[in-house]
Amino acid sequence: MTTLRVLTLNCWGVFIPGTVKYRRERIEAIGEEISQQHYDIVVLCEVWLKSDYKRLCQKLIPRMPHSHYFHSGVIGSGVCMFSIHPIIETVFHQFSLNGFAHKFYHGDWFGGKGVGLCKLNVNGLTVNVYGSHFHAEYRRDNDEYLAHRITQAFQISQFVRLTSETSDLVLLGGDLNVEPVDLGYKLIRTNAHVCDCWLDKRRTSGYEHGNTDEVPSNSFSNPQPGYPDGKRIDYWLYRPGPNFSVTVEECSVIMNKIPGRTYNFSDHEAVLAVLRIEQGDSTESADSRNARLSERDHLLGTALTELERGQKQTESDQSFFQIQALVLGVLLYLLEMSGGLVPAAPLIHTLVKLLLVIAIAVCAWTGFIVKRIEVHGLQAVAADIINLIESSARSKVKVTGPDVVT
Numbered sequence: 001m002t003t004l005r006v007l008t009l010n011c012w013g014v015f016i017p018g019t020v021k022y023r024r025e026r027i028e029a030i031g032e033e034i035s036q037q038h039y040d041i042v043v044l045c046e047v048w049l050k051s052d053y054k055r056l057c058q059k060l061i062p063r064m065p066h067s068h069y070f071h072s073g074v075i076g077s078g079v080c081m082f083s084i085h086p087i088i089e090t091v092f093h094q095f096s097l098n099g100f101a102h103k104f105y106h107g108d109w110f111g112g113k114g115v116g117l118c119k120l121n122v123n124g125l126t127v128n129v130y131g132s133h134f135h136a137e138y139r140r141d142n143d144e145y146l147a148h149r150i151t152q153a154f155q156i157s158q159f160v161r162l163t164s165e166t167s168d169l170v171l172l173g174g175d176l177n178v179e180p181v182d183l184g185y186k187l188i189r190t191n192a193h194v195c196d197c198w199l200d201k202r203r204t205s206g207y208e209h210g211n212t213d214e215v216p217s218n219s220f221s222n223p224q225p226g227y228p229d230g231k232r233i234d235y236w237l238y239r240p241g242p243n244f245s246v247t248v249e250e251c252s253v254i255m256n257k258i259p260g261r262t263y264n265f266s267d268h269e270a271v272l273a274v275l276r277i278e279q280g281d282s283t284e285s286a287d288s289r290n291a292r293l294s295e296r297d298h299l300l301g302t303a304l305t306e307l308e309r310g311q312k313q314t315e316s317d318q319s320f321f322q323i324q325a326l327v328l329g330v331l332l333y334l335l336e337m338s339g340g341l342v343p344a345a346p347l348i349h350t351l352v353k354l355l356l357v358i359a360i361a362v363c364a365w366t367g368f369i370v371k372r373i374e375v376h377g378l379q380a381v382a383a384d385i386i387n388l389i390e391s392s393a394r395s396k397v398k399v400t401g402p403d404v405v406t
Contacts, residue, residue, distance in 0.1 A: 083129070214231055
């Protein structure tokens with residue numbers, strides 16, 4: 001029997017001035033707090049600065065000697081892992097869609113978000129630990145990134161499913177930015193065939209609903225309409241291998257206020273899960289498997305509809321930026337031919353031309369390159385989903401036999 005204590009926390013390590021409070025002090029406190037506890041595996045998100053990762057290493061390496069940071073994008077994925085168990089292999093898969101570069105104030109695109117895998121040797125067991133951080137949801141009533149998060153949910157479920165066939169245990173932790181009622185969460189559960197530690201726990205402590213974001217007692221929370229108790233968007237998901245069974249002894253929301261301070265460790269709460277792994281048969285029954293695959297296929301169909309809607313919106317945006325580039329190009333041409341709107345002020349004339357050139361470049365780059373990449377990304381995921389649905393249908397025909405097919 002093996003027991004694992006695993007922790008995940010979004011550290012809120014954003015470094016844009018004026019957007020984050022007490023970042024350095026909080027990172028120090030996070031490292032100090034984790035180093036004083038007994039955790040086997042820790043998955044952290046939003047550790048954007050390499051200097052913050054080094055601070056965490058200084059605190060944690062004496063206790064957890066094995067660590068890995070997943071480099072990606074312009075500023076790094078922000079995801080890192082620490083473990084007391086040896087890391088055998090690592091790999092990172094970047095999501096094909098991750099927001100918009102021109103919306104720099106959101107910042108998700110620059111992180112190159114994806115899913116990182118650390119394969120661990122845990123007392124002779126092969127444990128695949130996945131860490132990820134999805135694109136944020138900025139407006140639930142008009143979510144322009146919904147298709148992107150659905151894409152990320154499908155891609156992470158595929159990545160977990162296709163890389164974990166030989167593992168004895170699968171663990172997925174991090175800030176997935178989806179709620180249990182969301183399509184993305186359900187896709188991960190059904191396609192990657194993983195269970196939710198919070199739902200399967202024997203005992204807990206902390207918040208009743210397991211909420212980790214916008215919790216009212218958090219000093220950094222901004223209350224949102226419809227979420228008086230906050231949201232549950234940080235998770236530990238798991239799946240035992242075919243020869244093992246898992247009992248979730250505990251799943252708790254912890255690391256609230258920093259001792260001796262008036263503020264929290266982060267704008268998120270941490271999730272602790274304690275799992276007991278034993279030898280045993282965890283094979284899924286045929287009826288259970290068929291029910292799960294039927295639910296998955298239904299969810300995949302819903303995802304296709306959302307991706308098609310997202311593609312139409314992206315193509316509309318593409319046309320908008322292309323037309324804008326053309327209109328601004330005509331204005332620049334007319335300005336050049338007229339000799340300037342204010343002939344007596346050549347500096348203003350030059351400045352206007354410069355601004356027009358910049359605007360044309362941004363619109364052309366977005367309309368002809370960025371949006372085209374986004375369309376292709378949506379088309380690629382849609383094709384993968386269609387292949388999966390068709391494969392499932394063929395499998396069902398094979399199982400039921402030709403006499404049942406009409």
